[in-house]
Amino acid sequence: MWKRIVSSLVGVSLILCGFVGVSKLKERLPTQEPIEVETVKDAPAGARMSKAAFEVAAKGAVLVDAESGEVLFEQDAHKELPLASVTKVMTMLLVMEAVDSGKIRLDDSVTISERAASMGGSQMYMEAGETHTVAELMEGVAMASANDGCVALSEFVAGSEEIFVERMNERATELGMRDTHFVNTNGLPVAGHYSSAYDIAVMSRKLYAFEETHKWFTTWQSTITVGLPGKEKEFGLTNTNKLIKAYPGCNGIKTGFTAEAGYCLSASATRDDTHLIAVALGCETSKLRNAQVAKLFDYGFANFGSRVIAEKDEAMTRMRVERGTPQEINVVSAERVTCLVQKGKEDRITTKIELSEEVPLPLAAGSKVGILYVMKDGKEVGMYDLLAEEQVDKASFKELILRAIS
Numbered sequence: 001m002w003k004r005i006v007s008s009l010v011g012v013s014l015i016l017c018g019f020v021g022v023s024k025l026k027e028r029l030p031t032q033e034p035i036e037v038e039t040v041k042d043a044p045a046g047a048r049m050s051k052a053a054f055e056v057a058a059k060g061a062v063l064v065d066a067e068s069g070e071v072l073f074e075q076d077a078h079k080e081l082p083l084a085s086v087t088k089v090m091t092m093l094l095v096m097e098a099v100d101s102g103k104i105r106l107d108d109s110v111t112i113s114e115r116a117a118s119m120g121g122s123q124m125y126m127e128a129g130e131t132h133t134v135a136e137l138m139e140g141v142a143m144a145s146a147n148d149g150c151v152a153l154s155e156f157v158a159g160s161e162e163i164f165v166e167r168m169n170e171r172a173t174e175l176g177m178r179d180t181h182f183v184n185t186n187g188l189p190v191a192g193h194y195s196s197a198y199d200i201a202v203m204s205r206k207l208y209a210f211e212e213t214h215k216w217f218t219t220w221q222s223t224i225t226v227g228l229p230g231k232e233k234e235f236g237l238t239n240t241n242k243l244i245k246a247y248p249g250c251n252g253i254k255t256g257f258t259a260e261a262g263y264c265l266s267a268s269a270t271r272d273d274t275h276l277i278a279v280a281l282g283c284e285t286s287k288l289r290n291a292q293v294a295k296l297f298d299y300g301f302a303n304f305g306s307r308v309i310a311e312k313d314e315a316m317t318r319m320r321v322e323r324g325t326p327q328e329i330n331v332v333s334a335e336r337v338t339c340l341v342q343k344g345k346e347d348r349i350t351t352k353i354e355l356s357e358e359v360p361l362p363l364a365a366g367s368k369v370g371i372l373y374v375m376k377d378g379k380e381v382g383m384y385d386l387l388a389e390e391q392v393d394k395a396s397f398k399e400l401i402l403r404a405i406s
Contacts, residue, residue, distance in 0.1 A: 017046050034255065037259050045225065057291075057292055058280040059283075060079045060081050061279060061282040063300050064276070065274075065304070065306075067306065068381060074198065078199075079196055080195070081194055081282055082189070082193065082194055082255030082261035085254065086241075086254050086258070087185065088304060090203050093206055094167060094210065095169060099134070104156070106133065106212065107134070108156070109133060110283075111129065112128055113128060115150045115155070117246050119147040120147065122144060122145040123149075124237075126149075126323055127226070137153050139222060139225060140224060141216055141218060143238070144239075145255065160167075168182040168185070175199075176201050177195070179195060186365075187258070187275050189260050201266070202363060204254075207253065207278070208268055217244070219237075242290060243294065246294075262284060263282075263283040263286045265279070273338055275302045280296070304340050305341065306340050307339050308336070309338060310384075311336055318331065321363070327403075329389055332387055337384065337398075350375045352373040354371050354373070362392060364388070367388045
């Protein structure tokens, strides 16, 4: 018996010699049975549609999966075109990113400058010197396409519209928007101000990720009080995007019109677990613009659907932590994971989980410990963080001895 105990203690001591609070682990979730899902990019007729098979009455158009950015349809999608007030997608994106970073807050008070108050076109008719919250101005921009609100927000975030526009172009470069150049924040006609249907879809996806914006995109009518003290009046806001009432599931995003740009729209729509973004530029009438975007959505929802891979906080596998307490924990998804597939071919998606070979101890709950890979036909289409469901502490010397003995 003593020999058994001594042997066990020797084994434990060898373990402890290298114990520095780091646990090595490696465990993989078995890969699901592979099935063949055609990537949209390589899909035959009936999946990704070509211009020859499917026409949109627009100078540029694109339909993308809002989750992954995968292109489902494109027609002159990279053609550089004026975009009118769809410009405001980038303006709103930079404002929301400033909120997200803590630089500003939605309830911050913004004083309207002479320059902002002098903007023409669609506006809220604010007077220089009056104040509004960032949230109120964002509502006016999102719903009523307020040019004065755009300038006021840009001055508040960056100090001047010119500096803000520089940041708009920098952000466009960061997002890979190669067909875009901004000259102002609101899309009023000016030389050298352009984008493409594809680039607009890119920035629209980013903007829609901010849930705070959804209420502005989907509100049909609202009011805001404008005017200097003693001269206040109610100003009605009506959403310029009529598709939020006319198309089931439409929930955004931004319209635009100038004589040069024609009628433009970046729109979002959701059906079940499928979320699509459609962009149409340079349409001849607002009615035609709405019909073309609806046509894109109809095609997308008829031919594609999203498969739910994981819900947020769903346990995906178990992880063993040899020198930890507890010794085994759940590994959960950091977010909801979906994958868009062609209908009828959902079974060609596979997943793979890789867990970290080393984690520090103690390990806090919510720490990243692995990656979930999602693939179509063996090609990686997404990777998502996996987190420790609970805290793991260092096992005590006594615990390690007892484990070795048992």
